[in-house]
Amino acid sequence: MRAWYKNLDWMTILVWALLVCAGLTAIYSATHGPAREFLLLSVQRNFNRQLMWFGISAVLMIVIILTPARVIFRLSPLVYVITVGLLVAALVFGREINGAKSWLYIGPFGMQVSEIAKVGTVLLAARMLSTNAAREGKWQYLLFAGATVLLPAVLIVLQNDAGTALVFLALIPVLLFWSGAVPLSWMSLLVAPLVVGYLYIVNPLMAGFFALVFSVGTLFVMRSKVFGGLAGLFSFGTLVMAYIALDKVLQPHQQGRIRAFADPEKYRLTEGFHVIQAKAAIGSGGFFGKGFTNGTQTQLAYIPEQSTDFIFCVIGEEFGFIGSIVLLTLFGMLLIRLATLGTAAGFAFPRLFAAGVTGIFLVHVIVNVGMTVGLMPVIGIPLPLISYGGSALLANTAMIAIALNLHARRDEFAIYTG
């Protein structure tokens, strides 16, 4: 048995630190370059505050890693209850920022509770799914785990932050995939809702066509009526859900963003503005970029929210293709490394926890980078570890730290397996 600290994965810590530093660099450029004079005072301070959050996160990481794994395991329901409690509190007492009521203030200290809720949700869901009962395919447990994820998602929708809620919903298929409760072949049916949903945004007709081809194709390839029927249910169900969600549930400004995604030039001065400017920034960055604090789009304030949701534009414009690829590579390393660490011990809880964390990060990266390069509609969620935001940095660091802890202290689980 090796001492836990010898198992600690320094590589992940290094990648984490590099990503946060890349974020700090971009935030510095966006807030201390020539653009500074057009920014609100509160935005100008973003760099210094993020630097402070970096320090606090490092401390938090150390504290978490020093905590015994079983404490984390046992505390997970409590953490969940606290975070859900915070979500409810934010709904009641919260302050509305950018249209979403997801901020809770204690004095001058504000936290975005929907970010913090991710930690508790992943912890509890992983714990639920790692029970033998769940593993044996008891539906009650699966449903219970699903409810664990849905509850915060619903609260966050009520806070009017559909983007973040979407991230929670994405946890369900990811966790199902890793739990082993559902056969892999069935998981492949999940491709349908993903593709249909995406296509519906671009062009509903194409989505319908794909749904038809997918259902009929599955029927013939699998030679199973049940399978084909499920494929049809999934794909056409998604079609109906997408229609309801996009045309009935979403608010006009969100619908506008979806429309602008399909045809940015048509909404050049309104909803399409962000996307067009973001793409111009990244595209004009070229291979090597325009150089630190030299991006015209960034420094002349053409990119909105450029230290938060659109931070990838700063990197794309000022550090070019090289910088963007380095950043994506770091993310790839982080995700695959975390997933690998989760599976290393052969226990369900670390694996499912790592699955939840990597699933969340992956969705963030797809959506965030996707929207800046025009592959996704504008959904306001940050780029993990890069975008400015103390709560998000703390929550993301905590999740990485917990995953590292569960990996490093995997031997402590041996007690349970006894």
Place this chain on the structure above:
Amino acid sequence: MSYKPAVSKEDTRIRLRIFSGVVLFILVTLGVRLAQMQIIDREQYTVQAEGNALEEKLIRPARGYVLDRNGALLVDNETTLSVTVSPRYFDDEDIPEVAELAGLPESVVRRRYDEISARSRYQTDVLLTDVSFDAFARLQEAQYRLRGIGFEEGQQRRYHGEARMSHALGYVREISADQLAEMEEEGYRMGDMVGITGIEREYESVLRGRVGRKYVLVNVHGMEVQPYEDGVYDVEAESGFELHLTIDAKVQALAESLFVNKRGGAVMMDVRDGAIISMVSAPDYDLAEWRGRLSQEFVDYVYRNPERPLFVRATQSYQPPGSTWKPFMAIVGLQEGIITEDTQLYCGGGYMLGGRLFRCHGGAHGSINVVRAIQVSCNTFFFRLMNDTINGKRMDLDTWGEWAHRFGFGTLAPIDFPEQDAGLIPDSAYYNRLFPSGWGPGYTVNLGIGQGNMGVTPLQLARYSAVVANGGTLVTPHLVMEQVDPATGEVREPVFRRQRELPISPENIAIVRRGMELVVEAGTARRAQIPASGDFPEILVAGKTGTSENPRGPDHAVFIAYAPADNPQVAVGVLVENAGFGSTTAAPIASLMIEQYFRGETTRPGVISAVRAHSSARERGDG
């Protein structure tokens, strides 16, 4: 409760592979998209980003000042406030608010905005020129919510001195859409001022200067942030040249005051080089009124008044010259050898032609020579010169016309002034057209005394008078003496067409000049005399009166003169419409202008008030 591995190790490895595959697939997809944007389509996005951030700003140079021949400032500029708009940032739903803040009708602002946005969405243009300070303050206060609205300084002509010089200077207006379409390549843009008439129009390119260009980076709000590439592509604006006119503002002011309540024109020029000392046209208008939105009153006055204030009578109104034509006839007769100084022609008080009596005024003059004929303005003498065979020679219409053209009649003068009429010098083709059934000497004999189917402008009269005064040189009239670069002091003298020597012998000129001297000394233009006064010695004036017969109303008064008679320096041509005999108003006006020019003041208040008391009668048929 025990916790076991949920799935087999093998199963987990497959899931890890699938997951890693998904991650890689997604990252590679994003990477490919980035490669497409940042490597393949880079150019397109760069153009877009630069189009965003880079803006070409045109810097309007200061329009050149205008000064008179003595350096007195006539025109300079004052700074005005303009409101600009960048269509790419501007939301046209803000138009009503902008209009309200500016105190203008919404339709005006909208039409203007539509013009601008139709031209280019990327060019910032002037939406409103010359806004009042109050409107400027209101708009500036609201600027933060009126995206795309900006401000810049504009300029407006400012006029100085007593002389209005409406027609000579001409007015400046904001460039019209039609003009802009033509002149855009020269760097004009909306809100620019351009000369519409007069000197302002003729010397537009000189007065305007060179437009500067500045390339700046603008932020998302259209605010200028910093120069592009440290300004290496910038072009400095260069102010327009100052124009030093040949006009004497004091003579001009006096002449204008004498023309109040009259219609007509007067031109006074230097007989040596054609420099125009004064050019008056009445009625005139106030140049300062051409500013911003014109008042209805002014529009009515300028465009609807039957007296047509915009019409430049000094160069465009042509009338028969009347008896001022006689010195010309004398020169032609002498030069063609039809008469000599001593040729005596008989005047019995009229001239019979085809059973019609062409009357002479002042009774029968008996047998008189050419000098006397000029002095007493004998019609008979010149009828006969025009129509009879004398000494076996006669003047035919073509010879007459050729000489008229030599003197600059019937043609446009090569003057640096845009509004001009050639007048009318008929030839046989003209008469054939006018009288298809045939015409005879009775139709053209009137041309001998400057009546009938002919017309000359005051400018042509002055130029003609200058030919007599300078001994036979047809000068090139001009209004600009020199152009001065205000930055360097460099002086450019405009190049005018060379003056022409006419084939007239000095002896013959001398004969005619004697006649014209006598006209003032002891003839019809004694009112043009400028007697000695105080320290000023007498100024000898030579001249000739004329009465231009007008079938539509009272006759027009005409007068030509030059002075000093013994050493001519200036020549004058005056036309006062519907004012009767040339001696009553036209001669004193010329005389006073000459006095003012030589003495720097006038000494005859009685003459001035007499001239001022006179006004042009209404034409029949005038509204």
